[in-house]
Amino acid sequence: MKLTGAQILIKTLIEQGVTDVFGYPGGQVINIYDALYQYKDEINHVLTAHEQGAAHAADGYSRATGKVGVCIATSGPGATNLVTGIATAMLDSIPMVAITGNVPCSLIGKDSFQEIDITGITLPITKHNFFVNKIEDLADTIREAFSIAKSGRPGPVLVDIPKDVQVGSFEYEPQPIAEKLPLPKVGESLIEQAAKLVNEAERPYIYIGGGAAGLGMGNDVVALAEKIDAVIGCSFMGLSAVPQESERFLGMQGMHGHYASSVAQDEADLILAVGVRFSDRATGNVAKFAKRSKIVQLDPDCAEINKNVRVDLGLVGDVYDSFTRIAAKCKKKSSPEWISRVRQLKADELAFEEEIAQADKSPLTPKQVFEIINAEKPAGTIITTDVGQHQMWTAQYVTFDRPRRFVSSGGLGTMGFGLGAAMGAYVATKDPTILITGDGSFGMNLNELATAVTYKIPVVIVLMNNGVLGMVRQWQTLFFGKRYSNTVLERKTDFVALAKAFGADAYLAETPVDFRKAFKAAMGAGKPVVIDVRIDKDEMVLPMLPPGGAISDIITKV
Amino acid sequence: MENNKFVIAVYVENKAGVLTRVTGMFTRRGFNIDALTVGETERPEYSRITICMSGDDYAKAQMINQLKKLLVVKKVEVLDDEPIKRELMLIKVKNESENRSEIMTAVDVFRASVIDYSTEGMCIEVTGNPSKIDAFVKLMQPFGILEMCRTGIVALDRGTSTLFSK
Numbered sequence: 001m002k003l004t005g006a007q008i009l010i011k012t013l014i015e016q017g018v019t020d021v022f023g024y025p026g027g028q029v030i031n032i033y034d035a036l037y038q039y040k041d042e043i044n045h046v047l048t049a050h051e052q053g054a055a056h057a058a059d060g061y062s063r064a065t066g067k068v069g070v071c072i073a074t075s076g077p078g079a080t081n082l083v084t085g086i087a088t089a090m091l092d093s094i095p096m097v098a099i100t101g102n103v104p105c106s107l108i109g110k111d112s113f114q115e116i117d118i119t120g121i122t123l124p125i126t127k128h129n130f131f132v133n134k135i136e137d138l139a140d141t142i143r144e145a146f147s148i149a150k151s152g153r154p155g156p157v158l159v160d161i162p163k164d165v166q167v168g169s170f171e172y173e174p175q176p177i178a179e180k181l182p183l184p185k186v187g188e189s190l191i192e193q194a195a196k197l198v199n200e201a202e203r204p205y206i207y208i209g210g211g212a213a214g215l216g217m218g219n220d221v222v223a224l225a226e227k228i229d230a231v232i233g234c235s236f237m238g239l240s241a242v243p244q245e246s247e248r249f250l251g252m253q254g255m256h257g258h259y260a261s262s263v264a265q266d267e268a269d270l271i272l273a274v275g276v277r278f279s280d281r282a283t284g285n286v287a288k289f290a291k292r293s294k295i296v297q298l299d300p301d302c303a304e305i306n307k308n309v310r311v312d313l314g315l316v317g318d319v320y321d322s323f324t325r326i327a328a329k330c331k332k333k334s335s336p337e338w339i340s341r342v343r344q345l346k347a348d349e350l351a352f353e354e355e356i357a358q359a360d361k362s363p364l365t366p367k368q369v370f371e372i373i374n375a376e377k378p379a380g381t382i383i384t385t386d387v388g389q390h391q392m393w394t395a396q397y398v399t400f401d402r403p404r405r406f407v408s409s410g411g412l413g414t415m416g417f418g419l420g421a422a423m424g425a426y427v428a429t430k431d432p433t434i435l436i437t438g439d440g441s442f443g444m445n446l447n448e449l450a451t452a453v454t455y456k457i458p459v460v461i462v463l464m465n466n467g468v469l470g471m472v473r474q475w476q477t478l479f480f481g482k483r484y485s486n487t488v489l490e491r492k493t494d495f496v497a498l499a500k501a502f503g504a505d506a507y508l509a510e511t512p513v514d515f516r517k518a519f520k521a522a523m524g525a526g527k528p529v530v531i532d533v534r535i536d537k538d539e540m541v542l543p544m545l546p547p548g549g550a551i552s553d554i555i556t557k558v
Numbered sequence: 559m560e561n562n563k564f565v566i567a568v569y570v571e572n573k574a575g576v577l578t579r580v581t582g583m584f585t586r587r588g589f590n591i592d593a594l595t596v597g598e599t600e601r602p603e604y605s606r607i608t609i610c611m612s613g614d615d616y617a618k619a620q621m622i623n624q625l626k627k628l629l630v631v632k633k634v635e636v637l638d639d640e641p642i643k644r645e646l647m648l649i650k651v652k653n654e655s656e657n658r659s660e661i662m663t664a665v666d667v668f669r670a671s672v673i674d675y676s677t678e679g680m681c682i683e684v685t686g687n688p689s690k691i692d693a694f695v696k697l698m699q700p701f702g703i704l705e706m707c708r709t710g711i712v713a714l715d716r717g718t719s720t721l722f723s724k
Contacts, residue, residue, distance in 0.1 A: 123579065128629045148629065236601050303623035306616055358583075 005135045006031035006166040009099065010039050012142040015174045017381060018059065018070050019042045020418075020427050023053035026074020027114060028101030031166040046427060046455055048420065049447035051078050055425070056445070058096050063407045064382055064425035066214045068095045068149050075102045076114030079160075080121065082248040084414055086156045087125040091211060091411025092237060095154035097145050098122075104164040105133055119160050127155030135168040135324060150295075151181035153211070153301040183300050183318035190315050191322065194272075194296045195329035201270030201294070203338040204230035207253070208445025210237025210410065211275015213403060215320045218242045221274070222249075224327040229335040231268075231342050233261040235276050237410045242401035245478075254282040255545045256392040259556060260345035262543070265290060265552040267341065267527060272326075275319050277309040279411065288550035298322045330338040331453070352543065352556045359557075362536040366390075368466065369533055370397035370511045373434065373462065376519055381432040382407060382425045386418040386441030389470035392541040394436050404442020416444030423452055426505045432523065433458070439465040439489060444498045446498070452528040460522040461504075461530045463495055469538045477538070477548070478555070489539075499530035506530040561612050564590070565641055565713045568607040568625055569599070569633040572658055576630045580607060583628060589613075589621055593710035604632060606721075608712050629705055633721050641713040643687045648673075649695065650681045651703035664697050687711075 003011065009032060013021065020049035023045060025033045025555060029286045048054040051073040058069030069089075073082050079100040089096045128148050129140050140163070145157040165259045187435045206225055218241055225232050225248045232242055233253045242249055250261035265271065271293045274284070283289040285310055295311040296337060297304070305314030315322045371395060377383075383390040383398055384407040391408055400406050407425050409417040418435045419442070426433040442463055452459055469487040476484050499506035505525050506548050515533060522529035544555045567694055570576045584591055593610040611621065618636065625634045651661060653676065665672060665682055668690065674681035684694050688711055695706065 119575070120578075123582050301627070303620065303627055305623070307620060310616070 001170065002169050003172045004031065004035070004167060004169050005161065006035040007038070007140055008135070008138050008172045009161065009166070009168065010035040010043060011172055011174070012139045014042050014162050015040065015177070016143065016146045017041060017067070017177050020046065021070040021072055022046045022048055022057040022061070022424065023072030023545070024051050024054055024074070024078060026078045026101070028075040028103060028163050029072060029078070029166075031163070032072060032099070032101060032161075046423070046451065048064070048423075048451050051081030052085055052416065053420035053423070053445055053448040053451060055082045055096075055098065056088065056414075056417050057424030058098070059085060059089045059094050059417075060384060060407050060421030060424030061428040062089070062424075064404050064431075065420070065428045066404065067428065068097055068146055069424060070099065073101075073238055074114065075100060075118070076116045077118055079118040083121060083125065084159065084416075085251055085420070086401065088412045088414045088417055089407045090125045090127070090157040092409065093154050095149040095155065097142075097149055098125060098156060098158040100160045100295060101166065102131075102160050102162040105162050106164070108162065114466055118158065118360040122158045125156070126158050128135065129158040129160070131160045131162075132165055133162065133260040135165045135170040138165060138170070139175070141174060143175060147178040147181065152183065167260055173325070174195060181240045184316075186315045186317040186325075191325045192221070192329065194313055194315060194322070194326045197270060197294050197296055198228060198244045198272060200325060200331050201228070202335055202390045203269040204228055204335075205265050205268035205271050206230050206232045206291070207265065207271050207273045207276055208234040208238035208241050209276030210235065211319055212238055213275070215275075216242075216403060217320050217323060218403060220324055220327060220439050222246045224330065224540065226321075228330050228333050229241070229339060230272070231264055233257075233265055234384060235279070236408070238276065240403050240406040241393060244399050247446060252395050255284070255543050255547070256396065256543070257545075258396065259349040259543050259554065260342065261553065262545065263345050263551060263552065264342050266292075271295045273311070274323060275299060277304050281307070283309060284547075284549045284551070284553075290460065294523045297359075350404045354558060356542060360539070363511050364509065364515060364533065364535060365392060366393045366491055366535055366539055367397060369462065369515060369535070370394070372512065372516045372519055374399050376516065376523065377434065378432050378523070379403050381405065381434060382422070382429065383434050384408060384418045384422040386435065386437040386444075387413045387415045388434075388438045389474065389539070390436050390438045390441075391542050392471075396541075416439040419448040419452070419459070419461070423448060423455070423457050426457045426459060427455075433460070435459050435461045437463055438462060438470060439463060439491075439493075439495070440469045443493075449499065449504055449528060449530075451504040455469070456527060458526050459528050461528065462519070462533055463530055464533050464535055465495065466535045466537045466539065467491075470537070470539065472542070474540050477519070477540070477543070478558070495530055495532040499528075504528040504530055507531065509533045560615055563610065563612045563700045564618060565637045565643065565711070566609045566611070566625070567620065567635050567637055567713065568609065568631055569604045569721060570607055571630045571632065572598070572603055572605045573630065576605070577607070579628055579630055580625070583624055587620070587624055595710040595712055597712070608710070608719050610711060614707045635721050635724055637713055638715050641712045641715050643713045644685060645688050645691050645707045645709055647684045647694070647706060648681060649698060649706040650679055650702060650704040651686065653678055653697050654701070657701045661698070661701055664694065668694050668695065691701070
């Protein structure tokens with residue numbers, strides 16, 4: 001069947017199982033949008049307010065489901081507006097395909113109108129990218145893009161398609177969905193060595209990261225922890241990978257991690273690291289990180305072994321396979337001293353939290369907000385966030401009842417990520433979706449409220465409004481002598497009026513009673529709702545391991 | 559950890575933009591390289607990049623693993639301790655009559671050749687391992703080097719083993 005390049009593109013997306021795309025039209029993608037119009041019964045396009053929102057939506061779509069998210073933008077500014085979204089996906093290893101149009105091949109290199117070298121720009125922030133200069137390569141390039149995005153360690157792939165390739169015509173033959181390439185299985189001797197290290201351990205700590213998030217291995221992790229008397233901690237990206245009701249689960253470790261989780265990791269004699277990359281926010285000073293511990297690292301990416309932290313054993317390949325084979329070789333063991341030490345740490349943690357809560361005389365504290373969210377949110381709710389204090393509180397306080405329910409920009413730390421991501425997550429799942437944001441982050445991409453209203457995406461936006469850029473302010477308080485340079489917003493924005501202007505519902509919440517009432521109403525509203533939650537500007541995220549610090553530097557009260 | 563010099567050979571797809579992907583990764587990851595050459599191989603679909611760098615074993619392993627992740631890279635190997643290394647240099651020196659015979663003796667001893675000659679200057683071609691080239695440059699310094707240009711090294715393992723047979 002002979003089709004135009006634009007038709008081939010859309011047919012190939014449909015062939016690859018894509019049902020929803022996010023994007024924004026423009027001069028060099030008119031043909032692609034014409035094909036979207038033609039095939040609109042087979043593929044749904046969500047028009048965002050800005051290309052950045054489309055990229056974050058494709059990312060959120062992927063995080064919530066594991067499917068490859070797709071976004072489309074025109075050449076030039078359309079393409080550059082995707083950049084932050086692509087980089088966000090890259091740093092968190094999220095499979096995504098970004099399609100951009102470009103000027104016809106004859107105009108490439110002439111600084112033509114809206115021409116930009118987007119493959120050059122995105123080289124360091126994509127897993128791979130393509131410039132398609134021949135229509136005969138188009139369909140196979142799209143298929144390869146999907147295969148690359150989801151195979152191995154996933155990541156974003158950009159395909160740049162010049163106008164003449166979209167306009168030209170060529171034969172199209174449908175193909176099956178590009179399969180995820182199988183990961184190599186780790187050799188038996190490495191598995192045995194790993195099991196030996198685990199069996200020798202007295203104080204084991206299983207450390208779960210984003211690489212385990214989509215593998216559905218939560219129950220396997222808990223089962224191994226019970227077998228060997230280990231505790232479970234996670235990185236920020238590993239938060240919803242493990243069932244949190246297990247008493248062995250200590251929560252996130254690291255800069256703003258739970259006290260017990262960070263200290264237990266420091267005191268462990270074996271860390272079984274599953275799909276983590278030992279980011280600086282997780283380790284603090286690497287020279288002082290887990291000095292008493294042997295580390296066994298499981299990862300699909302060979303370059304993650306010994307990159308940030310030197311490990312005793314690295315197993316590169318299929319993480320789930322390695323984990324279950326190691327677990328099968330582990331002997332049942334009990335370490336009462338270790339477990340009682342961890343209990344003590346948890347008791348200390350509770351005492352710190354209690355002390356902070358007692359001292360806080362604000363009418364509405366972050367902890368109260370999250371207690372209400374936890375109590376009132378329906379099962380399976382997806383929580384997305386922006387970046388800053390609200391994000392860390394979410395990581396500390398919110399309970400996730402299944403994997404892929406926590407959608408947040410970990411590696412890049414992209415303020416303005418959350419609303420687009422929430423829309424993508426909702427479009428993909430139709431599950432209840434909450435965005436927890438701050439007044440700083442929300443200000444970055446709140447234009448997407450228009451999209452949420454138009455497409456009836458009932459995201460509940462909990463806007464933790466403290467009138468300041470709280471996380472930077474916290475650093476200024478602790479490390480910069482309270483010199484609040486450019487972190488006091490002093491804006492006159494009326495978020496309730498603003499939300500209503502966009503066509504959303506809105507509430508103001510200044511007390512726990514207000515918030516509970518508003519939150520319950522919002523969850524049942526069936527449309528986007530903004531809750532302007534007033535919190536004190538000097539609330540802090542604690543504990544805090546200062547940047548580059550060691551466990552002994554941990555700050556538990558101010 | 560000791561810093562050693564080593565040579566990495568990389569087979570990459572022979573396509574536009576591939577070198578940018580490889581060198582861009584070096585910049586991004588903060589790898590310092592001493593020299594890099596690229597050229598065609600016995601397989602037209604691949605180019606061979608020869609990289610000289612120094613670093614400890616962790617830097618070496620990280621460099622190799624990061625190279626392996628690039629989709630355009632087909633094969634990466636650290637060459638044996640003593641691979642065959644060759645570099646070519648063109649060097650233009652002043653041709654002053656009182657120095658002429660000394661220059662010609664050096665050319666002879668180094669098995670170099672004079673490829674352009676005038677009464678003011680001459681251009682000499684030298685091939686060999688990098689230390690030989692260094693020695694020749696040092697020798698020419700007193701006579702007045704006008705201009706010089708080195709290719710960076712190419713290297714192959716000794717014996718019949720090849721990158722693809724490893």
